[in-house]
Amino acid sequence: MSFLNNIATKSPWLFRINAGSCNGCDVELATTAFIPRFDVERLGCKYCGSPRHADIVLITGPLTLKIKDQVLKVWNEIPEPKVTVAVGICPISGGVFKGGHSIEGPIDRYLPVDVNVPGCPPRPQAIMEGILLAKEIWLKRIEEAERKGVRHVQIS
Amino acid sequence: MFKFLKVLVKNILQGPATEAFPLQPAKTPDRFRGRVTLNPDLCVGCGICSHVCSGDAIRIIPNEEKTGYHYTVWYNSCCLCGSCTYYCPTKAITMTNNWHNSHKQDDKFKMAEHHFIPYLKCDGCGAPIRLLPPHLATRIYAHSPVDIEKIIRLCPSCRQIATAERQGELNESNPE
Ligand code: SF4
Numbered sequence: 001m002s003f004l005n006n007i008a009t010k011s012p013w014l015f016r017i018n019a020g021s022c023n024g025c026d027v028e029l030a031t032t033a034f035i036p037r038f039d040v041e042r043l044g045c046k047y048c049g050s051p052r053h054a055d056i057v058l059i060t061g062p063l064t065l066k067i068k069d070q071v072l073k074v075w076n077e078i079p080e081p082k083v084t085v086a087v088g089i090c091p092i093s094g095g096v097f098k099g100g101h102s103i104e105g106p107i108d109r110y111l112p113v114d115v116n117v118p119g120c121p122p123r124p125q126a127i128m129e130g131i132l133l134a135k136e137i138w139l140k141r142i143e144e145a146e147r148k149g150v151r152h153v154q155i156s
Numbered sequence: 157m158f159k160f161l162k163v164l165v166k167n168i169l170q171g172p173a174t175e176a177f178p179l180q181p182a183k184t185p186d187r188f189r190g191r192v193t194l195n196p197d198l199c200v201g202c203g204i205c206s207h208v209c210s211g212d213a214i215r216i217i218p219n220e221e222k223t224g225y226h227y228t229v230w231y232n233s234c235c236l237c238g239s240c241t242y243y244c245p246t247k248a249i250t251m252t253n254n255w256h257n258s259h260k261q262d263d264k265f266k267m268a269e270h271h272f273i274p275y276l277k278c279d280g281c282g283a284p285i286r287l288l289p290p291h292l293a294t295r296i297y298a299h300s301p302v303d304i305e306k307i308i309r310l311c312p313s314c315r316q317i318a319t320a321e322r323q324g325e326l327n328e329s330n331p332e
C-alpha cells in the first residue's frame with residue numbers, strides 16, 4: 001500500500017478558479033493542459049472538475065466584487081493541504097485593473113497565496129514552472145501532515 | 157488501405173510534438189516580451205514610461221535631498237505591453253526575453269528592479285539634470301552647429317541659450 005501511496009502523492013490535481021479574469025490567463029491554462037506541445041499532464045498533474053478533488057488551485061483574475069464570495073466559498077471547499085497559485089498579474093497585484101471600482105484584489109488580501117506566476121498572460125512554460133514550484137510545496141505539506149499523523153484532512 | 161501505416165511512419169519520423177521543457181530549456185524567440193530592464197546610464201528621468209505604463213508598474217520618486225531619484229519596476233504589475241520601451245525617448249528601458257518569473261509568495265516584493273539614479277549639475281546654472289544621452293543629442297542637433305560635448309551637460313533652458321548664442325556667433329561672422 002505504501003508503494004501506491006508514494007505514487008499517489010506525486011500527482012496533484014489542479015483546479016482552476018476564475019476570479020473575474022479577462023480570460024487571457026484561462027486560455028493559457030487550458031493551453032498548458034490541452035496542447036500536446038506543453039502537456040502539463042506529463043508532470044503528473046491533471047485538471048479536475050470539482051474543488052473537492054483538487055490539490056493545487058490556480059486562481060486567475062483580480063477578484064471582482066461580484067465574484068468574491070463565490071471564489072472564497074469554492075476555495076474553502078478544497079481540502080487541505082492545498083497550494084494556491086496566483087496566475088497572471090491580476091491576482092498578484094491587480095494588474096491592469098488595479099484601482100478599479102469593482103476590484104477587491106490583490107487576492108492575497110483574502111487567501112494565503114503560495115506561488116505567483118506574473119505575466120499578462122504568463123506563457124504556458126511559465127505556468128508549468130509555477131506548477132512545479134507549487135508541487136514542491138504541496139509534497140512538503142503532505143510530508144508534514146503525515147509526520148503529524150494526519151491522513152485525511154477534513155474539508156472545512 | 158495502408159494509409160494508417162503511412163501516418164504511423166510519418167509520426168514516428170516526426171518525433172513527439174511535446175517540448176522537453178522543463179527538462180530542457182524552452183524555445184524562446186529573441187523578441188519575446190519578458191521582463192523589462194532599465195539601463196540607468198541612459199535614463200533621463202522624464203517619467204514618460206511611468207505615464208504610459210498600463211500596469212502601473214513603474215515608480216519614479218526623487219529622494220529627499222533631491223540629489224537623484226529612485227527608479228523601480230515591479231514585475232508583478234507589469235503586463236508586458238512594451239509601451240514603456242516604445243515611448244522611452246532614450247530607449248533606456250528595454251524588454252528582455254526572460255520569462256522565468258514564477259516565484260514563491262515570500263519573494264513577491266523582491267520581484268522588482270531598482271536603481272538609484274543620481275542627478276548631475278547643469279554646467280550653466282547648477283540645476284539638477286541628467287546627462288542628455290549622446291546618441292540622442294547627435295540626432296537632435298544634427299543640423300545645428302553646437303558642440304555636442306558641451307550641450308549634453310546643460311539643462312534644457314541653458315541648452316536653448318547656448319544654441320541661440322552659437323547660432324548668433326555664426327550669423328555675425330557669416331552675414332550672408
Ligand atoms: S493577467 Fe492579464 S491576461 Fe491574465 S486575467 Fe489579468 S488581464 Fe487577463
Ligand code: SF4
Nearest residue numbers: 199200202203205244
Ligand atoms: S526610462 Fe525612459 S521614459 Fe522612463 S524616465 Fe527614463 S528616460 Fe524617461
Ligand code: SF4
Nearest residue numbers: 209211234235238240
Ligand atoms: S511593459 Fe507595459 S506594463 Fe510593463 S513596465 Fe512597460 S509600460 Fe508598464
